Amino acid sequence: MNSAFDAAAIRARAEAAITVALEVGRETARSRRVSNPGMLAVENKGLQDFVTVADRKAEQAIRDGLISRFPGDSFMGEESGGLSGGTGTWVVDPIDGTTNYIRGFRHWGISIAFVADDRVEVGVVYDAAEDKVFHAVRGGGAFKDRLAIHAAATTDPANALVILGHSRKTSFDDYLALSRRLHERGMDYRRMGAAAIDLVRVAEGAADLYYERQLNAWDMLAGALIAAEAGATVVMPPVERLLAQGGPVIAHSPGLADEFAFILDIEGLAPVTR
Incomplete structure (x- = not known):
């Protein structure tokens, strides 16, 4: 592991990302519920690439929530851009599945990764359909609302x-x-x-x-x-x-x-x- 981040530092970032993902995810879902789909402000950036006010608001909230806790970290977001830094970088999609979100199809979420030394050390995903948070720390297993999860044993x-x-x-x-x-x-x-x-x-x-x-x-x-x-x-x-x-x-x-x-x-x- 990058010497700048020991196990405690990585765990602290995982816990912060879980908290931020749940808070921002729930607020973003609430905003969609109370909005008239025709009133959502949408800019067409290109094929399959939409930006809503909710996207930008969610990304800013995620940035504020993470960088306020870890001001030395870099931030790379889908909406605001940014570059990976020499120490650690948050890589964020504030609404993954924006078209689904716009149309009211609940298969969307928030994706937050923390990258250090060219490795993904933390992964956190808010699942809007279930209002649950998935997370993993490298080498520590995977969890859904703190309960361990496992890939299927399918062979056929x-x-x-x-x-x-x-x-x-x-x-x-x-x-x-x-x-x-x-x-x-x-x-x-x-x-x-x-x-x-x-x-x-x-x-x-x-x-x-x-x-x-x-x-x-x-x-x-x-x-x-x-x-x-x-x-x-x-x-x-x-x-x-x-x-x-x-x-x-x-x-x-x-x-x-x-x-x-x-x-x-x-x-x-x-x-x-x-």
């Missing part, structure tokens, strides 16, 4: 449930080809639109695979750590590359490794052991 592909992500920045033909291959193997699949929540579904054993070809770091880092600490196989590029340009992520039940090896071939990645 006919029993597998898969969640796929897709961005218009990547090939739809490739997405269709992957869907067809999973279908031919007897697997059921979904597309839900919130990577952090999809990853914690793998962590808690509700799904057996999450894969998306191009994500930003703030979408995936927290959920990827939680899934890995829950015993899922998680494969992604190095953290420094993800912080700079994003990339793919694969998280799956360990008993289905052979079924999903072809995705690693597509991405040219190799499994990374914890």
Whole structure:
């Protein structure tokens, strides 16, 4: 571990992130409940990339809550930007699944990761659908509202449930080809639109695979750590590359490794052991 952060310092950041995620998550959910969807102020930033007043308000609240406690840390947010620092950096998506949030589809959440020395040390995800917080500290297991969670023990592909992500920045033909291959193997699949929540579904054993070809770091880092600490196989590029340009992520039940090896071939990645 980076010498600047001992176990107590990392734990303190995890506890702060849990508190902030729950507070901001509940306030963001309350704001959505009392808002007329037609009255939400929305700016179109591009394909599948919406900003609402709620996004900016949530990110500012998360920043204030974390940096007030740890003023020496850096902050990288989806809305406000920022760069990873030389010590530790918070990497935050204030509303992962913004389109879902806008439309009132409750599959959205808040993603908070803490990165030090090019490793994800803390991952915290607020799940709006259940009003619960998932969290993990590297090497310490994964939890949902403080109760330990584990990836599914599925070994038969006919029993597998898969969640796929897709961005218009990547090939739809490739997405269709992957869907067809999973279908031919007897697997059921979904597309839900919130990577952090999809990853914690793998962590808690509700799904057996999450894969998306191009994500930003703030979408995936927290959920990827939680899934890995829950015993899922998680494969992604190095953290420094993800912080700079994003990339793919694969998280799956360990008993289905052979079924999903072809995705690693597509991405040219190799499994990374914890």
